Amino acid sequence: MQTIKRLVELREAVDALKNGGKRVALVPTMGALHQGHLTLVREAAKHADHVVASIFVNPRQFGPNEDLDAYPRRMAADSALLEAEGVAVLWAPTVDQMYPDGYATNVSVSGVSEVACGAARPGHFDGVATVVCKLFNQVRPDVALFGEKDWQQLAVIRRMARDLDLTLPKTDAIIGVPTVREASGLAMSSRNQYLTAAERDQAAGLSAAMRKAIAAIEGGADVTASLSALNTDILATGFLSVDYADLRDAATLAELATFSGQPARLLVAARMGAARLIDNMGLGGN
Ligand code: PAF
Numbered sequence: 610m611q612t613i614k615r616l617v618e619l620r621e622a623v624d625a626l627k628n629g630g631k632r633v634a635l636v637p638t639m640g641a642l643h644q645g646h647l648t649l650v651r652e653a654a655k656h657a658d659h660v661v662a663s664i665f666v667n668p669r670q671f672g673p674n675e676d677l678d679a680y681p682r683r684m685a686a687d688s689a690l691l692e693a694e695g696v697a698v699l700w701a702p703t704v705d706q707m708y709p710d711g712y713a714t715n716v717s718v719s720g721v722s723e724v725a726c727g728a729a730r731p732g733h734f735d736g737v738a739t740v741v742c743k744l745f746n747q748v749r750p751d752v753a754l755f756g757e758k759d760w761q762q763l764a765v766i767r768r769m770a771r772d773l774d775l776t777l778p779k780t781d782a783i784i785g786v787p788t789v790r791e792a793s794g795l796a797m798s799s800r801n802q803y804l805t806a807a808e809r810d811q812a813a814g815l816s817a818a819m820r821k822a823i824a825a826i827e828g829g830a831d832v833t834a835s836l837s838a839l840n841t842d843i844l845a846t847g848f849l850s851v852d853y854a855d856l857r858d859a860a861t862l863a864e865l866a867t868f869s870g871q872p873a874r875l876l877v878a879a880r881m882g883a884a885r886l887i888d889n890m891g892l893g894g895n
Contacts, residue, residue: 610692612699616747619653622698623661623748635750635778637741639663641799642690645789649754650694652786656752662691663700663744665707666708670736700748707743714717716742718765718772721862725876726887727760729852737762738769745775751784753792756789760874760889764862788888790816793855796888803884812881814846819875819890822854826868826875827892832856833866843879852878852885857895868892 612617626633635656636649653660664687667698671677684701691699715735721727722734755763763785770780789797793813804812822839826832839854857863859872872895878887 610696610699610870612688612701614701614703614706614891616702619700619702626659626697631659632751634660635744635748635753636662636696637744637753637755638662638664639666639680639685639799640687641683641802642687643789643797643799643801645756645758645797647690647694648789648800649756649786650696650786652692653752653754654695656754656782656784657750659697660695661698661748661750662696663702663748664701665740666701667736667740667783668704669708669739670733672730672732674802675730676800677683679803681802684798684807700744701849702747707740708878716769716770716773721761721764721768724862724864725853725857729878734762734765734847736774738765741766742769742773742775745770745778749777751778752784753778754784754786757889758786758788758798759874759887760780760859761862764860767860771895784857794820796886798886800884800886803881808847808882808884811847812884812886815843815848815877815879815886815888816890818842818846819888823875823890823892826856832868837887839875839877843877848881850880852880853877856892859891859893864866870894 611622629645632655636653638646641863666680715722716738718738727734767783794816795813822835837856840851854877857874859874870893873892874889876889
């Protein structure tokens with residue numbers, strides 16, 4: 610595996626990988642890799658001849674009072690994991706490479722960015738869209754893979770790719786990979802390490818509460834009443850607060866007050882100890 614920190618070298622390496630019409634898949638990450646990320650890499654290998662993974666803790670997607678400094682950085686361990694998965698290139702740019710002096714451009718996706726996590730974390734999805742647009746232009750992958758754990762992020766990236774007529778990867782080559790969960794049901798996340806052992810056990814209650822709400826809604830229960838019961842259930846498992854627990858259209862993220870089998874997603878963000886955890890699950894066969 611080649612570890613590359615400079616754009617000029619990345620371009621040469623990717624051109625060499627693409628030689629002879631070979632396909633390249635990109636797995637963008639912020640590091641602190643867990644099984645969820647490794648699942649993305651394994652899935653990527655099914656769609657391309659070579660996998661490029663990126664590790665970049667993107668300052669532009671962290672708000673002023675968020676965990677940018679505390680965000681786990683484990684380059685040596687992450688690099689060993691990626692190498693063992695057969696990744697061809699690790700793209701690990703410095704902040705200066707990504708945002709050189711005088712950098713002034715922002716990619717902002719209206720609508721889908723403004724609700725749920727976008728409302729709770731102003732500017733977050735501008736930071737995500739900006740860096741992912743840059744990563745796409747830097748690597749020009751045939752296909753890119755993202756975890757469905759960050760459902761809203763995936764929706765924002767797909768909208769951006771469509772709106773900006775990105776050709777590599779094409780919008781339909783932006784692949785969402787189902788959330789990887791611990792045996793307890795807790796969705797894997799780099800931020801789970803902010804939880805104590807006791808909080809981790811309690812946090813597992815989130816997915817159980819969500820499944821219960823989905824069963825109720827799919828069974829014809831009133832959406833508002835089911836979401837309110839979900840809110841109560843989440844707090845009862847030991848979460849300090851619920852940022853949101855919403856039923857939304859799976860693609861546009863428009864709020865749904867009723868459910869009649871359309872592709873929909875239940876999205877939740879809640880705080881447990883020092884962590885803000887997010888999770889989502891599909892309804893209507895989505
Ligand atoms: O999901 C993440 O890890 C990040 O938001 C991403 C897509 C790598 C952009 O920084």
